[in-house]
Amino acid sequence: MPEAVRFADRVVIVTGAGGGLGRAHALLFAKHGARVVVNDLGGSTHGEGANASAADRVVEEIRAAGGTAVANHDSVTDGEKIVQHALDAFGRIDVLVNNAGILRDKSFHKMEDADWDLVYKVHVEGAYKVTRAAWPHLREQGYGRVVFTASTSGIYGNFGQSNYGMAKLGLYGLTRTLAIEGRKSNILVNAIAPTGGTRMTEGLIPPQVFEQLKPELVSPLVVYLGSAACTDTSGLFEVGGGWIGKVRWERSLGVGFDPRGGFGPDDVAAHWQQICDFEGAAHPADNIEALKEMMANLQRFAL
Numbered sequence: 001m002p003e004a005v006r007f008a009d010r011v012v013i014v015t016g017a018g019g020g021l022g023r024a025h026a027l028l029f030a031k032h033g034a035r036v037v038v039n040d041l042g043g044s045t046h047g048e049g050a051n052a053s054a055a056d057r058v059v060e061e062i063r064a065a066g067g068t069a070v071a072n073h074d075s076v077t078d079g080e081k082i083v084q085h086a087l088d089a090f091g092r093i094d095v096l097v098n099n100a101g102i103l104r105d106k107s108f109h110k111m112e113d114a115d116w117d118l119v120y121k122v123h124v125e126g127a128y129k130v131t132r133a134a135w136p137h138l139r140e141q142g143y144g145r146v147v148f149t150a151s152t153s154g155i156y157g158n159f160g161q162s163n164y165g166m167a168k169l170g171l172y173g174l175t176r177t178l179a180i181e182g183r184k185s186n187i188l189v190n191a192i193a194p195t196g197g198t199r200m201t202e203g204l205i206p207p208q209v210f211e212q213l214k215p216e217l218v219s220p221l222v223v224y225l226g227s228a229a230c231t232d233t234s235g236l237f238e239v240g241g242g243w244i245g246k247v248r249w250e251r252s253l254g255v256g257f258d259p260r261g262g263f264g265p266d267d268v269a270a271h272w273q274q275i276c277d278f279e280g281a282a283h284p285a286d287n288i289e290a291l292k293e294m295m296a297n298l299q300r301f302a303l
């Protein structure tokens with residue numbers, strides 16, 4: 001085991017760690033020497049109810065294996081309580097894995113405000129609340145690692161998951177800006193889009209594939225991203241079944257029209273193919289790079 005992927009006295013919060021992917025992350029962090037706050041509200045996949053036993057069981061597993069962990073049963077929407085629990089138990093917080101999640105799938109024409117709001121509340125507001133409460137501590141100590149859990153349903157869309165897709169890609173938007181704001185304090189922020197056989201995906205993935213998509217196969221990436229060994233920030237990684245890949249934005253080189261001369265929808269139509277042609281495409285890493293072509297077009301036609 002490389003020394004760098006050990007956690008010595010580091011403290012990790014994993015939200016929604018009472019089962020599925022979060023449980024696997026918590027176990028692996030503990031195995032690598034981290035002190036872990038196992039958070040889980042213990043409700044249903046639909047976000048109903050609460051049950052302390054989910055987090056408690058994982059803490060027992062960690063302790064039985066010789067690791068250090070405490071259970072926390074708060075909702076991520078009470079993020080400050082979870083962070084306070086970490087401080088009370090261990091005196092610090094170094095790593096935060098925002099993993100808690102629910103599903104309220106419905107095609108958009110059947111979507112009700114309650115389904116939209118609850119998915120937003122748990123995934124976006126929940127991740128915001130825990131991260132916002134942890135942030136000052138990470139800044140103050142000049143060290144932190146934050147992992148957000150996005151989804152391919154956000155990146156690519158998925159029938160019946162408009163609420164979930166909105167929330168999940170929203171978390172990647174949050175990742176990008178926190179990566180920029182956190183960099184000078186050595187707070188690195190990345191996102192994963194995992195696939196794993198959990199209660200959330202049971203019945204959605206064919207049984208023989210489900211069996212192979214073990215949640216534990218996602219955790220090595222998460223533990224790496226949560227470690228001092230990781231120096232990458234702002235990344236988005238698809239992961240599952242023992243495979244890991246990185247996702248990035250790609251933009252065509254585009255077409256520059258004369259901004260002074262005026263151009264209309266017919267010009268757009270005439271150049272549509274070129275606008276959508278990804279030959280030699282750009283991969284802007286930030287806003288400045290993204291605006292380069294636009295600025296070059298202004299210059300090209302400047303008086």
Ligand SMILES: NC(=O)c1ccc[n+]([C@@H]2O[C@H](COP(=O)([O-])OP(=O)(O)OC[C@H]3O[C@@H](n4cnc5c(N)ncnc54)[C@H](O)[C@@H]3O)[C@@H](O)[C@H]2O)c1
Pocket residue numbers: 015016017018019020021022039040041042043044045047054074075076077098099100101102122126149150151152193194195196197198199200201
């Ligand atoms: N399994 C997949 O293939 C897959 C794919 C893409 C994204 N994800 C995401 O990965 C994360 C983990 O999902 P999973 O598949 O392990 O499902 P899961 O249902 O097994 O785990 C989610 C956990 O979050 C907990 N939780 C829900 N609401 C909470 C709240 N308000 N506060 C605290 N805990 C809460 C649940 O009790 C549960 O234990 C989720 O964010 C999910 O959206 C999973």
